Amino acid sequence: MAADLNSLSATEISSGVASGSFTAEAVTQGCLDRVATREDAVMAWEFIDPDLALAQARAVDATADKGLLAGVPVGVKDIIDTRDMPTGMGSPIYDGYRPQTDASCVARLRAAGAVILGKTVTCEFAGLTSRKTANPHDPARTPGGSSSGSCAAVADNMVPVALGTQTGGSVLRPSSYCGIVGFKPSFDTFSLKGVFPAAESLDTLGLHARTVDDVELVTSALLAKDHQPAPDMPRPPVVGLCKTWMWDDAQAETQQAVEKAADAMNAAGATIRDFELPEEFEWLADVRGRINARERAVAMAGEWANDKDRLSEQLQNTLQYGIDTPFEDYLDAMYLMETCRVRMNQTFEGCDVLLTPVVDGEAPVGLTDTGSPRFQALWTMLHVPTITLPVHTGPSGLPVGIQLVAPYRADRALMAISRWTLDAIGA
Amino acid sequence: MAADLNSLSATEISSGVASGSFTAEAVTQGCLDRVATREDAVMAWEFIDPDLALAQARAVDATADKGLLAGVPVGVKDIIDTRDMPTGMGSPIYDGYRPQTDASCVARLRAAGAVILGKTVTCEFAGLTSRKTANPHDPARTPGGSSSGSCAAVADNMVPVALGTQTGGSVLRPSSYCGIVGFKPSFDTFSLKGVFPAAESLDTLGLHARTVDDVELVTSALLAKDHQPAPDMPRPPVVGLCKTWMWDDAQAETQQAVEKAADAMNAAGATIRDFELPEEFEWLADVRGRINARERAVAMAGEWANDKDRLSEQLQNTLQYGIDTPFEDYLDAMYLMETCRVRMNQTFEGCDVLLTPVVDGEAPVGLTDTGSPRFQALWTMLHVPTITLPVHTGPSGLPVGIQLVAPYRADRALMAISRWTLDAIGA
Numbered sequence: 086m087a088a089d090l091n092s093l094s095a096t097e098i099s100s101g102v103a104s105g106s107f108t109a110e111a112v113t114q115g116c117l118d119r120v121a122t123r124e125d126a127v128m129a130w131e132f133i134d135p136d137l138a139l140a141q142a143r144a145v146d147a148t149a150d151k152g153l154l155a156g157v158p159v160g161v162k163d164i165i166d167t168r169d170m171p172t173g174m175g176s177p178i179y180d181g182y183r184p185q186t187d188a189s190c191v192a193r194l195r196a197a198g199a200v201i202l203g204k205t206v207t208c209e210f211a212g213l214t215s216r217k218t219a220n221p222h223d224p225a226r227t228p229g230g231s232s233s234g235s236c237a238a239v240a241d242n243m244v245p246v247a248l249g250t251q252t253g254g255s256v257l258r259p260s261s262y263c264g265i266v267g268f269k270p271s272f273d274t275f276s277l278k279g280v281f282p283a284a285e286s287l288d289t290l291g292l293h294a295r296t297v298d299d300v301e302l303v304t305s306a307l308l309a310k311d312h313q314p315a316p317d318m319p320r321p322p323v324v325g326l327c328k329t330w331m332w333d334d335a336q337a338e339t340q341q342a343v344e345k346a347a348d349a350m351n352a353a354g355a356t357i358r359d360f361e362l363p364e365e366f367e368w369l370a371d372v373r374g375r376i377n378a379r380e381r382a383v384a385m386a387g388e389w390a391n392d393k394d395r396l397s398e399q400l401q402n403t404l405q406y407g408i409d410t411p412f413e414d415y416l417d418a419m420y421l422m423e424t425c426r427v428r429m430n431q432t433f434e435g436c437d438v439l440l441t442p443v444v445d446g447e448a449p450v451g452l453t454d455t456g457s458p459r460f461q462a463l464w465t466m467l468h469v470p471t472i473t474l475p476v477h478t479g480p481s482g483l484p485v486g487i488q489l490v491a492p493y494r495a496d497r498a499l500m501a502i503s504r505w506t507l508d509a510i511g512a
Numbered sequence: 513m514a515a516d517l518n519s520l521s522a523t524e525i526s527s528g529v530a531s532g533s534f535t536a537e538a539v540t541q542g543c544l545d546r547v548a549t550r551e552d553a554v555m556a557w558e559f560i561d562p563d564l565a566l567a568q569a570r571a572v573d574a575t576a577d578k579g580l581l582a583g584v585p586v587g588v589k590d591i592i593d594t595r596d597m598p599t600g601m602g603s604p605i606y607d608g609y610r611p612q613t614d615a616s617c618v619a620r621l622r623a624a625g626a627v628i629l630g631k632t633v634t635c636e637f638a639g640l641t642s643r644k645t646a647n648p649h650d651p652a653r654t655p656g657g658s659s660s661g662s663c664a665a666v667a668d669n670m671v672p673v674a675l676g677t678q679t680g681g682s683v684l685r686p687s688s689y690c691g692i693v694g695f696k697p698s699f700d701t702f703s704l705k706g707v708f709p710a711a712e713s714l715d716t717l718g719l720h721a722r723t724v725d726d727v728e729l730v731t732s733a734l735l736a737k738d739h740q741p742a743p744d745m746p747r748p749p750v751v752g753l754c755k756t757w758m759w760d761d762a763q764a765e766t767q768q769a770v771e772k773a774a775d776a777m778n779a780a781g782a783t784i785r786d787f788e789l790p791e792e793f794e795w796l797a798d799v800r801g802r803i804n805a806r807e808r809a810v811a812m813a814g815e816w817a818n819d820k821d822r823l824s825e826q827l828q829n830t831l832q833y834g835i836d837t838p839f840e841d842y843l844d845a846m847y848l849m850e851t852c853r854v855r856m857n858q859t860f861e862g863c864d865v866l867l868t869p870v871v872d873g874e875a876p877v878g879l880t881d882t883g884s885p886r887f888q889a890l891w892t893m894l895h896v897p898t899i900t901l902p903v904h905t906g907p908s909g910l911p912v913g914i915q916l917v918a919p920y921r922a923d924r925a926l927m928a929i930s931r932w933t934l935d936a937i938g939a
Contacts (some may be wrong), residue, residue: 131773167812182612194812198744278811309810383736384705386619387595412737416921417859425855494843 086401090115094119094173095157095245097297099198100270102156113142113200116158119243121203126224128217129238131163132170133203143201152198159194160238160247160260160293163204164211166279167191174281175216175231178392184290190290191305197306199393202244208455210385211250211283214397215455219457220262222483226448229259230455232293236263239293246303247293252283253377254461256291257473257488260458262448264484265476266503268292268300269461272468284380285466286419297503300472304496315501321509322502324350325360325436327490331459336446339460339478343442346476346487346510350440353509360439361430366425369466370459372418374406376466379415382407388500417458422466426493429467433492438502440445443488447479462490470496472503517542522584522672526625529572529583539678540569540627543585546573546670547629553651555644556665558590559597560630568627570746579625580733581682587665587674587720588748590631591638592620593706594810600743602634602643602658605819615706617675617734624733630672632661635882637812638677638710641824642882647689647912654876655864656686657882659720663690666720671730672731674720679710682716684900689875691902691911695719695727695931696888698921699895711807712893713846724930727899731931732924742928746937751777752787754862754917757794763873769912770869777867780936787866790859793852794912796893797886799845801833803893806842809834849893853920856894858917860919865929870915874906877914884892887915897923899930903939 090112093101103450105197117135125128138158144154161167162172166184171494173179186192191201206218208231218233221241224357226235232249239247240263247254253268267292275290290307294300296315305312326347332340351357381402384388388396391402396404433439442460449456464471470493473486489506491499517539520528529536541932544562551557565585572583574643588594591601593611598603602607613619618628625657633645635658645660648654648668648741655664659676665692665780666674673823676683679698695718702717709715717734721727725741732739745854753774759767808817809831816831869887876883916933918926 123809168818179612185606185609189815191919192817193810196813273713274710276709276810276813278712279814282703282705285703285705308839309835367870380703383620383703386616386623386703387614387706390619390623391595391613405690406737412735421922459732494847504647 091119092242093461098157103151109142110147120172129234131204155198158200159200159506160244161205164281175209178395187275191266216397229262231255235293240265246354249291249373252289256460257461260446261486266294267473273468282384284377291489315497319356323356325439327360327439327441338485339442342477342485349510375418379410380406408505439490441488443473443486447483476510518546519669523586526582530578533720533906536569536572546721558631558633581617582625585629585671587632587671588732590634591708604635605822641826641918647842654688662720667692669893678718679714681885684888685913688860688871688900688913693721694900698897711810737907742924745932748781749864750783752866754787765906765912766869772913776937802845805834806837868914870900903937
């Protein structure tokens with residue numbers, strides 16, 4: 086049996102460990118075995134110490150009071166502090182760096198009985214400069230970024246869930262490329278204490294999983310709340326089909342994924358309405374680079390002053406652009422973004438959820454370019470909760486997701502709608 | 513001359529160092545001499561190393577390209593990371609802790625030529641549990657908290673400016689108690705990278721100084737923008753006199769400070785209007801404790817798990833309250849607060865600024881209780897920029913400030929209005 090434990094969901098694992106069907110140690114060993122078999126091809130991990138992982142698992146087995154995530158192995162993106170493992174930020178500057186304390190999210194996971202299996206590969210400082218991870222579905226293609234290792238590890242059944250972060254599209258894009266569920270909650274939902282900042286007005290901790298139930302379970306653990314899954318929808322949802330101004334540039338598989346989903350949802354009873362964003366929302370695409378670059382330059386002022394030469398040329402260029410961006414231009418961009426956020430919630434009126442593309446298409450070939458964040462970044466800027474569901478396959482046999490977007494703080498409704506949607510599509 | 517350098521403003525120091533009137537080393541030595549004389553009575557510093565400070569000053573003197581803060585000694589609250597000095601968070605848990613990198617704000621100050629004189633005393637994790645600092649005006653009274661040391665050091669002419677943080681009232685309250693200028697900008701103005709979080713939806717980096725010009729100067733350095741002080745008001749301001757629902761409970765000196773300021777502003781040509789906050793804003797006072805406690809408990813999940821016994825009983829109680837607060841109650845509180853923020857900017861219509869109490873009265877006797885944050889915390893929750901100006905003296909001869917509040921992101925206008933107000937009052 087142990088051979089298959091690594092492919093169980095977090096929900097199945099915690100329930101099995103709690104009931105004594107199997108031990109946390111056996112689950113962790115199963116995941117470690119999977120890593121041992123596949124890591125050479127996938128390269129998802131920056132740090133993994135089997136003894137340390139097994140010791141955590143045995144401690145869970147020895148505890149009478151099993152938590153919500155009893156024995157669930159979790160991958161943690163390597164920009165998130167862990168007190169017992171190095172935290173390298175995907176940069177030689179932090180090579181071997183040992184934080185004093187666990188990040189809030191890691192402490193919460195441990196308190197719920199999770200096993201921190203190891204640290205997953207991140208692009209340099211959660212930016213665009215990729216490292217080594219391959220797409221588990223095709224080693225010649227990128228898994229996406231910047232949460233590359235977290236996504237690949239979950240997609241490859243090395244762990245059921247992993248932590249990622251999204252500043253542009255770093256959770257949802259790789260989740261679509263790797264064919265898993267990726268969730269970015271409303272801005273400010275999960276604490277960022279102990280997470281290296283990228284752009285502070287955009288940074289959001291998110292989750293990679295293979296099921297919506299697992300997203301809900303880990304969310305409950307991170308929020309330290311009673312776990313009551315969102316009740317089923319009392320009626321089919323009203324869905325705004327939001328193609329966005331980027332639709333015509335998306336690849337055919339992305340258009341098909343969204344249109345097929347809309348048809349299936351409609352057939353299952355949903356009301357589908359064409360949904361257009363207010364025209365000035367297009368400006369968000371213009372100002373995003375400015376906000377991102379300036380906030381990154383501010384957050385990394387210390388690294389810039391002391392270790393500039395150890396940053397990649399790509400990141401140096403981004404930070405230099407940020408440094409060269411006048412504060413007044415940044416403030417103009419922030420005004421626009423903040424106005425759009427307020428308008429967004431008025432804009433939803435009548436729709437429970439928006440259905441929209443998540444990526445341009447299948448994962449691009451090559452490991453250097455992690456793909457375009459444009460379809461994800463729009464919603465990150467608006468601070469609304471968003472999820473990608475793996476419902477489609479492209480012409481090369483690679484996964485293509487759809488994206489569902491809910492109003493700010495309607496994260497729980499988004500879970501119920503996601504489950505309904507997967508049922509409707511039969512995915 | 514060196515004997516008086518410690519009492520110069522940052523603006524005077526940077527100009528004098530740039531023009532060669534005196535050296536950065538002489539200024540730093542002047543500040544160190546003041547500390548040597550007064551520290552036994554004031555206890556403002558958690559860490560200060562004269563050699564390290566003088567070495568920074570000599571490096572500034574050796575640089576041809578003088579920055580905006582050339583040779584300006586700065587105190588840094590001890591929850592803010594410094595790569596060359598310990599960062600203790602006001603807690604034995606972080607005793608001797610040496611961060612890997614400077615906080616963004618510290619790196620920005622250094623890049624502008626400032627001298628980080630040392631680390632100033634903070635209440636435990638920027639909360640309510642005080643440490644040792646006394647009010648420079650009366651050693652039997654609190655300087656306020658949590659930015660106790662930063663305030664006392666500036667008020668006592670040990671440094672011209674210092675960094676503080678405000679989650680409830682930790683910048684403005686001690687600034688009023690100590691008789692200096694305290695500024696909390698719009699939420700998210702200064703990066704919090706490298707600043708230990710208290711409650712993440714409220715935390716704001718702020719400034720302590722003796723002049724409004726210095727607040728503007730340091731703001732420009734932190735934002736890395738060209739320094740152009742806000743132009744003078746083209747006309748006297750329209751002022752909303754906002755007594756708030758707490759007015760009748762404030763002490764007489766607070767009421768007098770506000771009323772005298774209103775009279776003086778009126779006499780100088782300002783339009784004074786009675787200004788009432790929407791009634792539901794009173795609920796903010798009810799929900800503040802819940803938001804603060806729950807966010808603190810989340811941010812400190814790691815310390816709670818590993819070092820609970822080394823937290824003060826007071827902080828343990830706060831965190832326990834946070835842990836016991838259901839997520840749904842927290843979310844209700846956040847909805848209310850976020851709604852009030854959106855309403856706040858509509859509410860300003862017609863007023864350039866609000867004039868409102870900043871504290872209950874003079875600094876309380878005793879060093880344990882740092883005073884009530886209620887008059888400051890309201891505006892922190894609303895994310896608006898706010899400043900206290902030292903314009904009044906209470907019955908015991910201790911300073912009492914007023915508070916001016918501007919709309920979100922109108923920080924620059926607030927500077928011009930503050931200068932106009934000080935002129936009008938003749939303070």
